[in-house]
Amino acid sequence: MNRRHKALVLAAVLCCAALPALAGGLLGFEAPGSQRSLAAVLYFRYQDSPWLGQELRQLEVSHTQSLERALVEALLAGPAPGRDSYRPLFPADTQVINVLAEGARLYVTFSARLLDPLPGEGSGPQALEEARLRRRLAMAALANTLTETGEYTSVQVLVLDQPQASGSMRLSQRYFLEDSDSLPDPQKRDEDSILTPGRAAGYILGLWQKQEWGRFTRLLAASPEDSEALNRAISPQQMPLITLQDISPGSLGFEGRSAIVLLKASLQGGDGQVRQVEDFPLRMLRQDQDWLLSLPSLHRLLGEEGP
Incomplete structure (x- = not known):
């Protein structure tokens, strides 16, 4: 058998060996247990x-x-x-x-x-x-x-x-x-x-309105660059009463990990004074697939100096 004949035979064998795999790919074959x-x-x-x-x-x-x-x-x-x-x-x-x-x-x-x-x-x-x-x-x-x-x-x-x-x-x-x-x-x-940033904000602020502080505080978060805000505790005794009036659906940030919703509400302090909030840009953060209220944004809403 000359060299050219051997090469043709080898090529034929390789083609035959490849046919089952090729056919499997064309037919969508998947190995059992895959x-x-x-x-x-x-x-x-x-x-x-x-x-x-x-x-x-x-x-x-x-x-x-x-x-x-x-x-x-x-x-x-x-x-x-x-x-x-x-x-x-x-x-x-x-x-x-x-x-x-x-x-x-x-x-x-x-x-x-x-x-x-x-x-x-x-x-x-x-x-x-x-x-x-x-x-x-x-x-x-x-x-x-x-x-x-x-x-x-x-x-x-x-x-x-x-x-x-x-x-x-x-x-x-x-x-x-x-x-x-x-x-x-x-x-x-x-x-x-479907839950939107605005609906999530409304739910979280609703917990504030009902003074369900344990559930409310579990839905607060800070981004990595604002992590020091986590050390600034929220004291329920010092929280004003909130009356929700309107919350926008919210607009997503470019990266999809944050959103801004516009809040209209009234805040009543312990002294009875009422402060009206109009179109306050409240920031929401998406962490571990949950929409959470930004703690620095909450500090700003309360009139404190945010980071």
Whole structure:
């Protein structure tokens, strides 16, 4: 066998060896047991507010699992450990049975556990409103999470073994604690439920207004360049009474880690004197995925000299 013939044979062998790998790449083949690590945005309830906060998380998705199913399972599992500002929205032991796509709509089938009460739900008008809010936020969290990529526009929720007169698997209005078996439209993205810097500021200042000092102080922060402000403690006894009047939605800083919201409020000191605040530029900081009130900005609002 001459040298040229040997070279041709070697080339043929190499081509044959490469064909399976090439075909696998073209066909989207993934080795059994392989996983993909994908960045995803999940939505959970922010504190006890009517808003949904965003949690950026790396999901490990099995080669046998769709991203959409992995997203739903992550929602059911709840916020990541350490996300103290976020609350789960689905009853324990709720399972996702199936997630199927049909055009731009996703069909998500849950176990009947979805209909169970959440911990802490009681009776009475206020408890009923809170329970309805939780359910509305749960469906908004599901729709917002699954439409985040822009690939899907709506989510039809189905429930296995749902006890209702119509016999349909579609989620009925009874899930929202309404006395009706009517079937709502598929869930669409709810932008109005998403936490903004202004809404976060309103929630934090609302804790001040209600004088819930422990929760209020946990939502204060300083940027690294203002770290010395953390040593300047806020004394609840010296805090004026605040009456909130208006808070703007807020504008993000260029880097996305801070925002400015405009505050309109009145501050009443211990001597009874009232100071009106108009369009005060209150700074919010995004730290560890939470919107927090800037402590130096709070000092300036109180009329103290900020750093």
